[in-house]
Amino acid sequence: MDFDLVVNILFATIRTGTPLILIALGEMVCEKSGVLNLGQEGMVLMGAVAGFMAAVVTGHPGLGVLAAMAAGMLMSLLFGFLAISLVTSQVATGLALTIFGTGLSAFLGASYVGVGIEGIGAWTVPLLSEIPVIGKILFSHDPLVYLSWALFGLVYFCFKSTRIGLIVRSVGENPEAANAIGMSVFKVRYGAVLFGGAMAGLAGGYLSLAYTPLWTEGMSAGRGWIALALVVFASWRAERVLLGAYLFGAASIMHLVLQGLGFEASPNLLAMLPYVATIVVLVVLANDAVKTRLNTPMALGKPYRPQL
Secondary structure: OOHHHHHHHHHHHHHHHHHHHHHHHHHHHHHHHOOOOHHHHHHHHHHHHHHHHHHHHHOOOOHHHHHHHHHHHHHHHHHHHHHHHHHOOHHHHHHHHHHHHHHHHHOOOOHHHHOOOOOOOOOOOOOOOOOHHHHHHOOOOOHHHHHHHHHHHHHHHHHHHOOHHHHHHHHHHHHHHHOOOOOHHHHHHHHHHHHHHHHHHHHHHHHHHHHHOOOOOOOOOHHHHHHHHHHHOOOHHHHHHHHHHHHHHHHHHHHHHHHHHHOHHHHOHOOOOHHHHHHHHHHHHOOOHHHHHHHHHOOOOOOOOOOO
């Protein structure tokens, strides 16, 4: 295999894995607080269409990124009001949010299909981008890729070394005990849900403003669902989320690489690789159910009703 091809594969793996990192980190924080939000796919699509529309109207991709995050947070706020305040089923509410987001994004973006924008271009880091091999792979990306690394570091440090991370984990493990020692379960869970919404919206903005600067219906292509599986694969640990996102990112582009190398197989079959990888990972995890159960937040998916 040509060495330049390997460099290009690693470069594309980072770009492809970036939205998965953003969605999965947001969902991980959400689940650490005990809230299971299955509406990631809908929030990603709403972030993608809102970001694209804002960029077209204002002519500024940066404002599009902010609009994408705001759209994701609004969707998550709706989820939080229903699932946290009104104590509805988190699973049913999340699924409804995905259906709602998918339909609303298609409706809002119907007149923007085929519209072209300049999008967010690459920002090469001076000097570092000139390092052979590594410079191309690590320091020649758009700003949102670097932002995803910064957010990963922030989430990792938060849960590893800060009181905020400890509070979120406490609420996710035992909300009644956390409330008894003065923690506001509702505030913590709302904060985690809003953070997850902002990250999903940002992932959508990355898709429509940087990865492929255009809007098409259903352009998230199931990344919200893959990210949900990724959180389980990662056992709710940020460093494994990063590794898993790039693993799925590599699987997502392998069908293009294999076709380029002349591998004779149906393109549709090869395009199934990332989804097959997801299923294989979940099957492997099922063989270690005890370890998975030990890492799962104890109150995940369970509604909290304060004692009156």
